[in-house]
Amino acid sequence: MTTALLILISLVTLGAAATAMVLRNLIHSVLLLIGSWIGVSVFYLWAGAEFVAFAQVLVYVGAVSMVVLFAVLLTRRSRSDISVSRDSASRAISAVLVGACVLGVLLYGVVFSALPNPGARRPNASVHQLGMELLGPHAASLIIIGMILTVATLGGVVIASAEAGAKTEDPS
Amino acid sequence: MNGHGLQLCLAFSSLLFCVGLAGSLSRSNSILVLLGIELMLNAANLNFIAFWRYGQAPAPATGVIFVAFSVAVAAAEAAVGLALVIAVYRRQKNIRLQEAVRLKG
Numbered sequence: 001m002t003t004a005l006l007i008l009i010s011l012v013t014l015g016a017a018a019t020a021m022v023l024r025n026l027i028h029s030v031l032l033l034i035g036s037w038i039g040v041s042v043f044y045l046w047a048g049a050e051f052v053a054f055a056q057v058l059v060y061v062g063a064v065s066m067v068v069l070f071a072v073l074l075t076r077r078s079r080s081d082i083s084v085s086r087d088s089a090s091r092a093i094s095a096v097l098v099g100a101c102v103l104g105v106l107l108y109g110v111v112f113s114a115l116p117n118p119g120a121r122r123p124n125a126s127v128h129q130l131g132m133e134l135l136g137p138h139a140a141s142l143i144i145i146g147m148i149l150t151v152a153t154l155g156g157v158v159i160a161s162a163e164a165g166a167k168t169e170d171p172s
Numbered sequence: 173m174n175g176h177g178l179q180l181c182l183a184f185s186s187l188l189f190c191v192g193l194a195g196s197l198s199r200s201n202s203i204l205v206l207l208g209i210e211l212m213l214n215a216a217n218l219n220f221i222a223f224w225r226y227g228q229a230p231a232p233a234t235g236v237i238f239v240a241f242s243v244a245v246a247a248a249e250a251a252v253g254l255a256l257v258i259a260v261y262r263r264q265k266n267i268r269l270q271e272a273v274r275l276k277g
Contacts, residue, residue, distance in 0.1 A: 003180065010184040014191060017211055021195030026203065033207055040214050043184070047225045052217075052239045059243050064210070064250045071203055071254040075261040084201045092198040099194030106186035115178050115226075123224065125233035133233050134240075145244045152248035156255035162262065 005046060013039030025083045026072050034065045048123070051130055181222035189215035202260070202267045206253045213246045 013036045020032035037060040044053035134142055189212050196208025217239045224235020260272050 003177065006177070006180055006184070010180075010187070014184075014187050017188060017191045017195075021191060021199070021204070021208065026201065029204060029207070033211070036211070037214065040188075040218065043218065044221055047181075047221050049221050049224070049236050049239070052221065052236055052243070055240055055243050059247050060210075060214075064247060067250060067254050068203065068207065071257055074258055075203070075267050077265070084199075084204075087198060087200050091200070095194045095198035098197055099190040102193060103186060103190040106189070107183060110179055110182040110186060115182075123232050125236050130233050130236060133231070133237060138237055141241060145241055149244060149248050152252050156251040159252070160255035160258045 002046070006043070009039055009043050009046060013043070027069070030065065030068050030072060033068075034061055037061050037065070049125070051125070051127055178222060178226040181225070182219065185215040185218035185222065188212075188218065200269050202257050202269050202272070203254070205269065206250065206257070209253075210246065210250060213242070213249075217242055 016032045016036035016039060020029040020036065023029045023032070037056065041053045041056035041061070044050075044056060192208040192211030192215065194208075195211065196205045199205055199208070220235050220239045220242070224239075257267055261267050264271060266272075
């Protein structure tokens with residue numbers, strides 16, 4: 001039963017991701033990718049990591065998707081610009097070849113290596129326990145992550161903001 | 173069927189990784205390339221959770237904490253990447269990767 005559920009979750013997630021990568025309409029691609037992120041968070045719920053599932057929904061489905069949609073809408077010139085022109089076929093074929101080769105190597109490693117399998121052991125990490133760990137042994141890394149996020153957000157604002165008074169020169 | 177749970181999870185994450193890889197290599201729109209990279213990051217997080225669920229962890233919450241940090245770094249990466257896309261668009265009026273050939277502004 002749980003195996004069937006896992007296969008169902010992975011099929012939905014992979015289908016959404018693969019369809020998003022071949023569509024030509026950018027908005028449709030982003031919406032399908034949001035669906036695949038939701039699928040990943042359902043996988044986290046299946047695995048028993050509720051905290052990570054909620055973090056995934058908050059960060060990806062809530063925040064990153066909005067940033068991506070704003071980037072799509074800010075970088076188009078006209079209403080018809082939302083569908084991207086077709087890429088070259090040789091590029092697509094070589095990309096699929098590279099992906100298939102990497103997939104073959106990865107699946108070979110997964111299938112033929114001796115992995116630990118303690119069965120249905122289910123580690124339980126409650127939110128209380130997580131909080132104690134985050135603020136106890138991992139407090140330094142938590143602060144460093146906060147610094148990275150702050151610096152990255154400030155850097156993003158600085159990069160994306162228009163220079164006031166700077167005259168736009170010809171990019172030729 | 174319980175003996176193959178870890179293998180199934182790892183196969184799922186490998187497939188997701190390769191979908192992201194093929195997508196980010198085949199598209200020339202830089203937003204889609206960034207989204208493919210996000211898919212690959214998600215696949216790596218799936219691996220963390222799979223090994224946390226099935227492996228012998230030294231502490232009960234290690235995998236979850238690692239994924240939480242990884243999600244935070246991925247969010248920072250997405251913000252900076254999309255800011256770069258907007259900056260390139262402002263300079264070149266285009267976000268095709270083939271035409272973003274100048275690093276100097």
